[in-house]
Amino acid sequence: MSSAATRPTGEDDLWSVDQHLEDILSTVQPLEPIELQLLDAQGCVLVEDVTVPVSLPPFDNSSMDGYAVRIADVEGASEEFPAALEVVGDVAAGADDPVRVGPGQAARIMTGAPLPPGAEAVVPVEWTDGGLGEGPAGGMRARSLAPEDAGGQVRVHRPVEARAHVRAEGSDVKAGDRALEAGTILGPSQIALLAAIGRGTVRVRPRPRVVVVSTGSELVQPGEQLGRGRIYDSNSFALTAAARDAGAIAYRVGAVADDAETLRSTIEDQLIRADLLVTTGGVSVGAYDVVKEALADIGDEDVPGGGIEFRKLAMQPGKPQGFGSIGPDHTPLLALPGNPVSSYVSFELFARPAIRALMGLTDLHRPVVRATLTADKALRSPKGRRQFLRGRYADGEVTPVGGAGSHLVAALAHADALIVVPEDMESVEPGTEVDVVPLG
Template sequence: MTATADAEAAANELTPLADYLGSVLRRLRALPPLDLDLTQAYGNVLAEDVVAPHAFPAFDQAAVDGYAARWEDISGGGRGPSYVPAPSGTPGGRTIRLNVVGDLGAASWRPVRLTPGSCFSVAAGAPLPVAADVVVPVEWTDQGMAAVEIFRTPKRGYGVRRAGEELPAGTLLARAGTYVSPALVAVFAATGIGHVVVRPSPRVVIVATGDELVDVGRGSQPGQVVDANSHALTAAAAEVGALAYRVGICDDDPEGLRGLLEDQTLRADLIITTGGTGTGPGDMVRRILSRREGGRAGPVTFTDVALYPGTALGFGTVGAEEVPVVCLPGDPGAALIGFEVLARPAIQLLAGAEPVFRPSVRAHLLETVSSPGGLREFRPAHVAERRGGGYTVQPLSGGPFTLSGLAEANGLLVLGERVTTAAAGSTVDVLLLDRRR
């Protein structure tokens, strides 16, 4: 049997990524809903549809600073206004003069009514007088105080915002599954909402495992590897909206690992471990968490998935509360890709967010690339929009294992299990990364 045939046979024994993800995500449920004060709701996901209890605007109001008037008075249809010669250069050769009978600010509350030939000086946001149907901007007048001369006539309704014009009472403001953004907070507040029911942000604990690990702030030495993973995965969890806690490094000690995970179940909705998922002599996480005890399978099942990089992934629950745990490989590149394809969707599902996967586009490939057969590869890439529409994608050098490529990428090029070569000019799938650049 040739080396290629051996590789294909090995790949055929792997679990397809889509099947694995489906089996994992079906075991997760969104966190129980929580009623939060509006000031605390930002960044959470709505657990219920939100309907406006009150209209916005709540009353007829001025949209600009100016003079609230009756349109028939300033258009020449009424009896009230008097006409005076216009300043030099004014279109029409005449202006309209109205009596200013009062001032209205945003804090005014007494109802007032316009009479023919009169107007009120109003500030933006002020309630409109009864019968007013136009606001003449200040700059279209001589800004008079007792009487005002109007040089230009706006259309009927100009400068006026009617009650409920933007959001009538009963309007569906947002559906369940929507992220609460700052603008949405403003909409809720403006329509009289002080509390919303949301899914809490998942509490995610990250643990790096391995006797070889040392903390950051030094260079790696033979027999020592700087722990990049727990820092990177903590940042990745925070980016997706989780409350992320980095526990740090846990040695390959069976009792120590069990005790640490048991302790963390008290404050975690999801635990992520990195390292030790393979079958080598030092891969203690797989050995410890998958071990059968008392005739029962271990709490975590490890699966060899058709994924490149990093085929070995683990999922299960730990502790009396059955807190979900995701076990990712120890290689930093494989750990970050594993987070993207498994841990990130799990966090989104716990948060009640929809959709759980990143958005994707079809893009024009700028460079021919090869891929291992039988594996679904996720490769760092740079995505750009084309002038005529659509996207182009440039694979970044070094492949999926390079941290520098992942740091530069704004997308992940996805090559399916049957793809061994993707030619320049072909159309490929790309996951879009929401990096803030």
């Protein structure tokens, strides 16, 4: 994304892609944090520095199933000359008052169980006869089947060093340590740590609720009968799915007919559940472009930057765009064009970063890679426009899929990347290196 942000001077001038994105992102603020249950916070950004309240592990415990012993009692032990110890009981995981181990004694101990008082190390069960007097044990017999194994005698075949097979209190993290920093994205292993230190809830920025409204009297719901002159609504489905992919909780509103009053009341209705509104269609220069018509006077003109502004952008597809904020909470709204490819590309360029900004993420954009153009002939791009073509990307090469037409949904569905042709290029020869944005 090379060209500098420029603000047009004349009314008919085009806005640059970068300037439009910058204006959107300067308006979108991260959502206010809320306290969420751990699993509801998955994928969200932490807004607090989390400190460890109790050391992990909270107490010295065994890392093996075996016998808790005193070092001196097993010194020099071997299979030929085992150390015979009196088993004084079991120490299971969760034991709150473990048996004491005196000289000549051992306690049978389970992984995770607290090291009992008097014991200095753990001997794995495989280094003993497991109390059965029949050579090295493969494991313990279940307590429920052989309760007598918690007593009797055990023969230990190997010596151990002090603290062997013992996980020390605080050896993972210590009370007062920083567990996680504000700004961390909570994935499974961060959730593991929060749970391990006892946090049932955590303060994060929530996922934004995105309401998607498509407009157009020609639109028919998929699955219904298509009348003459009609097409199926695909934008509301595609953008709802894309909003979810971007991390949002997305609500799809069925297509709204080209009537300004209906659209206005639909949008006002939806404000209650929207952190971001996305509309498609009705933003161009036609006489029935009701999004433009309906939103011109719905905006909150009392706040600086409020209201919806409609612009022409130096890009293809996606020249007509609207953006601003509406309603009592100054909810951001993106009015995207209606052609399916235009709306999809516009969503990628503007709505996805906006959703990520609402989440409090700092890394807003998909990575851009360089790839060699593989094509039969040169690509043509209109002068002064940044063009986004659909392509397939693999192993450092990218191949265009379909043409530049913004109605080519099938080609879009078979692409996995956008090819970016900068404003100053009117032609790209095969073999040229180009910027590519891999999708998904």
